[in-house]
Amino acid sequence: MTTSVPLNRKDLFLGACRGETLPRLPVWLMRQAGRYLPEYRAIRRDHAFLEVCKTPDLAVEVSLQPFRRLGVDAVIVFSDILIPAEAMGLKLELGDAGPNLPEPVRSKRDVLKLKLFDPEIETAFLPEAIRRISREVGPAVPVLGFAAAPWTLACYMVEGRTKEGFATVKSFLLSEPSTFRDLLHRIAEAAIPYLRAQIAAGAAAVQLFDTWCGELSLRDYEEFALPAVQEIISSLASANPETPVIYYTKASHHLLPALARSGASVLSVDWRVEMRSLREKLGPRIAIQGNVDPAVLFGPPEEIRRATLEAMAALGGTGHILNLGHGILQHTPVENAQLFIQTGQQPLSQEPVGVGFAPPARAGHGSGS
Ligand code: CP3
Numbered sequence: 621m622t623t624s625v626p627l628n629r630k631d632l633f634l635g636a637c638r639g640e641t642l643p644r645l646p647v648w649l650m651r652q653a654g655r656y657l658p659e660y661r662a663i664r665r666d667h668a669f670l671e672v673c674k675t676p677d678l679a680v681e682v683s684l685q686p687f688r689r690l691g692v693d694a695v696i697v698f699s700d701i702l703i704p705a706e707a708m709g710l711k712l713e714l715g716d717a718g719p720n721l722p723e724p725v726r727s728k729r730d731v732l733k734l735k736l737f738d739p740e741i742e743t744a745f746l747p748e749a750i751r752r753i754s755r756e757v758g759p760a761v762p763v764l765g766f767a768a769a770p771w772t773l774a775c776y777m778v779e780g781r782t783k784e785g786f787a788t789v790k791s792f793l794l795s796e797p798s799t800f801r802d803l804l805h806r807i808a809e810a811a812i813p814y815l816r817a818q819i820a821a822g823a824a825a826v827q828l829f830d831t832w833c834g835e836l837s838l839r840d841y842e843e844f845a846l847p848a849v850q851e852i853i854s855s856l857a858s859a860n861p862e863t864p865v866i867y868y869t870k871a872s873h874h875l876l877p878a879l880a881r882s883g884a885s886v887l888s889v890d891w892r893v894e895m896r897s898l899r900e901k902l903g904p905r906i907a908i909q910g911n912v913d914p915a916v917l918f919g920p921p922e923e924i925r926r927a928t929l930e931a932m933a934a935l936g937g938t939g940h941i942l943n944l945g946h947g948i949l950q951h952t953p954v955e956n957a958q959l960f961i962q963t964g965q966q967p968l969s970q971e972p973v974g975v976g977f978a979p980p981a982r983a984g985h986g987s988g989s
Contacts (some may be wrong), residue, residue: 628760630824637825637864639884639907639939645932646693647964649957650868650888651947652686653698656954659685669714673699679749680792684756689954690961694762695823697750697818701768701829704810705777707737709879724780726792734806739817740970746814747821754822762825765818769809769830769867770852771845776844777803782964786835793844804848819860827866827888831946832870841875846882853883866909868948880906890945895934908940914944919958924956928963937968 627635632646639947654660663672672678683698702719706712713720725731746765754763768776772985775782778789793800815826833845853865867884869875871892879887880902888909889898895908902908916927932942942964948957 622800630760630762632865633694633762633941634824635829636939636941637866637907639904639920641938641970643969644935644965644967645761645937645940645942647942647961648692648694649690649948650688650696652690652692652696653682654948655845655950656948656952656957657685657689659689669700670712673703674745675861676745676748676752679745680752682758683753687757687761690958691965692961693965694764694875695753695757696764696766696827697746697753699746699749699766699825701766701773702776703743703746704737704767704807704814705773706911707739707742707805707814708734709808710734710777718781719776721780724788725803726775726788728796728802731799731803731806734803734810736806736810736813739814743814743817747817750818750821750823763823764825764827764866765815765821765823766827766829767811767815767852768807768847769828769833769845770804770811771836771841772830772832773807774800774803775832775835782832786832790835793840797844803845804844805851808848808851809904811852815852815856816859819863820858820907823863825864825866825886826856827868827882830867830869830872833869833875834873836875838874838878842878846878849884850880857883865931866941868909877901886941888941888943890939894944895940899935899939904939907941908935909941909943911943911945912960914946914952917944917948917960919953919956921956921959924959925963928960932964932966932968 632642635642636646663682667678670931671958672682679698684693686692687695702712710721711723718730750763775786775789778792836845853975864885866886868890869879870890874892886907886909889911891913893911895911898908912927912931916924
């Protein structure tokens with residue numbers, strides 16, 4: 621066996637999703653295209669946020685900016701989790717004050733009005749952007765698609781503007797449980813063709829963002845949010861069994877191990893979760909993405925290096941995609957993001973002694989080299 625053929629970025633990424641032990645970790649950043657990059661701000665000076673999302677030339681350009689600037693191992697298409705809300709018939713504004721849906725979903729009638737849509741028509745700009753990005757980066761770099769998980773999109777659809785506490789969406793769930801289930805089911809039904817279109821356009825993996833699932837009790841998560849996530853993942857698995865689904869959750873400790881029943885190949889967790897014990901709880905079948913605190917990128921270089929090396933060591937290079945625990949923050953210094961990526965891409969066997977890294981004794985693992 622020769623060991624000289626280096627794995628390309630897509631091999632690394634998909635290998636990590638399959639739970640393989642790799643010579644180095646694939647690494648990217650949630651929200652990697654964004655305002656911390658001067659070249660993104662330059663585009664936003666001339667174009668509104670939704671215009672960038674809906675204009676493939678612009679969406680491709682900003683999707684590629686972090687790839688060029690940081691050398692990340694995956695390119696996530698530039699879009700927003702709220703795009704399908706608009707395609708389902710809701711008005712959407714994304715201004716400086718954050719997202720606003722001025723005609724929120726508050727009744728059974730509102731739920732019934734939500735329409736399913738053809739992603740190649742109503743959101744044609746998104747698969748088109750993925751096709752163009754895939755052409756630009758070539759087959760060795762994974763392109764990622766995404767959608768909101770139903771509960772998280774429902775939070776925006778019902779609240780209109782997100783507020784801490786989510787009283788409106790929770791009272792909807794409690795007072796009209798069957799209508800609320802219909803809403804989640806409707807969102808799942810729309811998300812399935814939306815994600816399939818992204819996969820058909822070239823996405824090597826897709827991520828479901830469930831940013832607000834930690835707001836739910838375990839009971840309500842299992843009763844409401846989880847079945848809608850399972851519906852999406854099992855439906856994708858039947859048509860695209862080779863395409864991993866990454867499931868992002870935040871502040872979701874209390875939901876384990878229900879999260880593991882989602883069917884996702886990869887569970888993406890924030891910095892509150894200790895990844896080593898998570899692996900012990902979940903077993904090796906589910907890969908893990910995460911989980912450095914985005915605020916660490918405001919620290920001095922030695923702290924950034926330490927936190928990154930610790931995260932890299934946590935799983936011994938097995939079934940691990942290195943990432944932040946949530947999106948990169950707006951005022952992050954670019955050189956600190958670079959340091960995170962460069963550190964994260966170091967070969968695992970060459971970690972300096974003293975950071976607690978023990979290279980796995982196993983070799984091989986079907987890496988194909
Ligand atoms: O990761 C990437 O680079 C792809 C692009 C991406 C954006 N939003 C672009 C964006 C992705 C994957 C998202 C997901 C998203 N959007 C989530 C889930 C992840 C998370 O951060 O929790 C959520 C909750 C949203 C909804 C949303 N969009 C909010 C709350 C905001 C306002 C807050 C903010 O950061 O301004 C947005 C706007 C948004 N989406 C921006 C970007 C780059 C900033 C808009 C701008 O350029 O002014």
